[in-house]
Amino acid sequence: MPSKSAVVTVDEIRKHASADSLWLVVDNKVWDMTEFAPEHPGGTSILLRYAGKDATKPYNEIHAPSLISETLSPSKLKGTLDQSSVDPEWTKPPPEETKQLQLGKKPPLHTLLNAFDFERVGSETINPKAWAYFSSAATDLITLDANRNAYNRIWFRPRVFRNVRKCDTRTKILGCESSLPLMISPAAMAKVVHPDGEKVLARAAASQGIIQAISTNASYSVTDIVPSAPAGHPFVFQLYVNKDRAKTESLLRIVESLGVKAIFVTVDAHVIGKREADERIKADDSLSPPMSGTKNTDDKKGGGLARTTGAFIDESFEWEDLAWLRRVTKLPLVVKGIQGAADAKMAMRWGVDGIVVSNHGGRSLDTTPASVLVLLELQKNCPEVFDKMEVFVDGGIRRGTDILKALCLGARAVGMGRTFLYALNYGQEGVEHFVDIMRDELETSMRLLGITDLSQCHPGLLNTGDVDHLIPSLEEEHPYAKWRPKAVL
Numbered sequence: 001m002p003s004k005s006a007v008v009t010v011d012e013i014r015k016h017a018s019a020d021s022l023w024l025v026v027d028n029k030v031w032d033m034t035e036f037a038p039e040h041p042g043g044t045s046i047l048l049r050y051a052g053k054d055a056t057k058p059y060n061e062i063h064a065p066s067l068i069s070e071t072l073s074p075s076k077l078k079g080t081l082d083q084s085s086v087d088p089e090w091t092k093p094p095p096e097e098t099k100q101l102q103l104g105k106k107p108p109l110h111t112l113l114n115a116f117d118f119e120r121v122g123s124e125t126i127n128p129k130a131w132a133y134f135s136s137a138a139t140d141l142i143t144l145d146a147n148r149n150a151y152n153r154i155w156f157r158p159r160v161f162r163n164v165r166k167c168d169t170r171t172k173i174l175g176c177e178s179s180l181p182l183m184i185s186p187a188a189m190a191k192v193v194h195p196d197g198e199k200v201l202a203r204a205a206a207s208q209g210i211i212q213a214i215s216t217n218a219s220y221s222v223t224d225i226v227p228s229a230p231a232g233h234p235f236v237f238q239l240y241v242n243k244d245r246a247k248t249e250s251l252l253r254i255v256e257s258l259g260v261k262a263i264f265v266t267v268d269a270h271v272i273g274k275r276e277a278d279e280r281i282k283a284d285d286s287l288s289p290p291m292s293g294t295k296n297t298d299d300k301k302g303g304g305l306a307r308t309t310g311a312f313i314d315e316s317f318e319w320e321d322l323a324w325l326r327r328v329t330k331l332p333l334v335v336k337g338i339q340g341a342a343d344a345k346m347a348m349r350w351g352v353d354g355i356v357v358s359n360h361g362g363r364s365l366d367t368t369p370a371s372v373l374v375l376l377e378l379q380k381n382c383p384e385v386f387d388k389m390e391v392f393v394d395g396g397i398r399r400g401t402d403i404l405k406a407l408c409l410g411a412r413a414v415g416m417g418r419t420f421l422y423a424l425n426y427g428q429e430g431v432e433h434f435v436d437i438m439r440d441e442l443e444t445s446m447r448l449l450g451i452t453d454l455s456q457c458h459p460g461l462l463n464t465g466d467v468d469h470l471i472p473s474l475e476e477e478h479p480y481a482k483w484r485p486k487a488v489l
């Protein structure tokens with residue numbers, strides 16, 4: 001064994017290039033860092049990168065020369081580098097850490113602390129076509145960004161000196177218990193992120209006590225997804241109405257027979273938005289859409305997954321068709337995709353059970369308003385809708401503070417879509433970890449705001465002054481509008 005007076009050869013040093021035995025050379029001294037590595041304030045991975053090598057340059061860029069000998073006990077000094085043993089191969093710096101993580105090489109789950117971390121890892125490790133499909137949004141991404149940014153322009157008005165030892169995040173969504181005011185928004189094709197796709201989301205939702213909205217375009221059939229969770233766990237079903245209405249009717253029979261609790265009929269993506277990042281990448285065979293009855297055509301417009309698979313959606317579906325939908329299902333109906341007060345009032349008049357204020361995550365019509373601003377529009381123009389229907393909101397939510405703001409503006413619960421897909425990249429454990437993060441962020445925010453129960457949320461806990469001037473006052477229909485409802489309600 002080399003001792004501190006020993007001269008240590010490169011061949012010996014090379015043998016200690018792992019976490020089990022980790023030696024580094026700094027200023028010609030050979031140090032055993034094995035025990036110290038887990039405590040290194042800059043992390044273990046940088047030490048591992050230089051394990052068995054000369055780390056003088058990166059060490060000196062950051063640390064004072066004396067630090068190492070002050071920090072490590074003298075017993076960790078293995079000796080002095082034998083200069084005569086140095087070979088060109090050994091002096092080569094370790095390969096540059098590539099910006100792009102290798103596909104499939106994900107950092108440990110516990111190192112991910114927030115929704116943005118899941119997004120970043122997703123961007124580096126999810127199959128590029130799948131990433132393009134999920135992350136993309138319509139044209140110039142104005143609404144995508146606005147959804148997010150609007151939350152940052154709304155401020156809290158915290159109350160202090162309150163007993164916030166206990167905090168309860170539970171709520172009821174359409175009569176179903178939910179441990180959080182957070183739903184998994186419906187998304188197509190989850191299988192392109194994880195082989196078990198929506199089935200994994202279902203298991204995680206059940207173990208976390210939250211509700212998953214299953215998409216008409218899910219990669220697995222609803223008959224496979226629902227039984228993935230323990231019997232009785234509530235689900236809702238997102239419906240795209242088929243041009244062939246008989247197909248929708250039989251689908252609804254199946255959905256009802258599975259005990260699904262509500263139908264979220266989507267009205268903002270009957271025509272698929274122009275999502276250029278998705279169009280630019282051609283789907284390879286491994287990613288041909290998993291939904292039955294669809295085929296992946298790369299036409300001259302590009303390879304956008306939803307556009308090439310969404311041709312079945314009925315663009316002629318209109319308000320009056322809600323009467324048909326009411327006839328063919330007795331389940332509670334929620335209209336998903338409301339983008340203004342006038343349509344929120346229409347939905348209320350049609351007597352639906354709820355609405356989702358949504359612009360499809362910025363994926364449909366670009367430059368539609370940020371969804372949280374639409375909540376504000378509803379508060380200003382038709383606050384009665386919050387009493388008559390359950391109002392949900394999605395788009396741009398990344399933080400517990402965002403959830404809390406949406407709830408203060410009257411939302412019963414929020415939906416998150418993309419981040420759940422990015423969490424699915426880590427399987428069930430990833431999704432559960434992500435829900436834990438959101439729960440923790442929400443609880444912390446509630447307590448710091450001075451509330452302990454979601455029923456204590458109200459608009460007075462917010463200052464919306466930065467955005468109030470953006471909110472329109474609406475008459476029912478603009479006098480110039482040619483469209484009039486066929487049926488007067």
Ligand code: 173
Binds near residue numbers: 305363
């Ligand atoms: O947002 C979407 O991608 C979407 O809703 C959709 C629509 C049709 C087919 C697949 C996905």
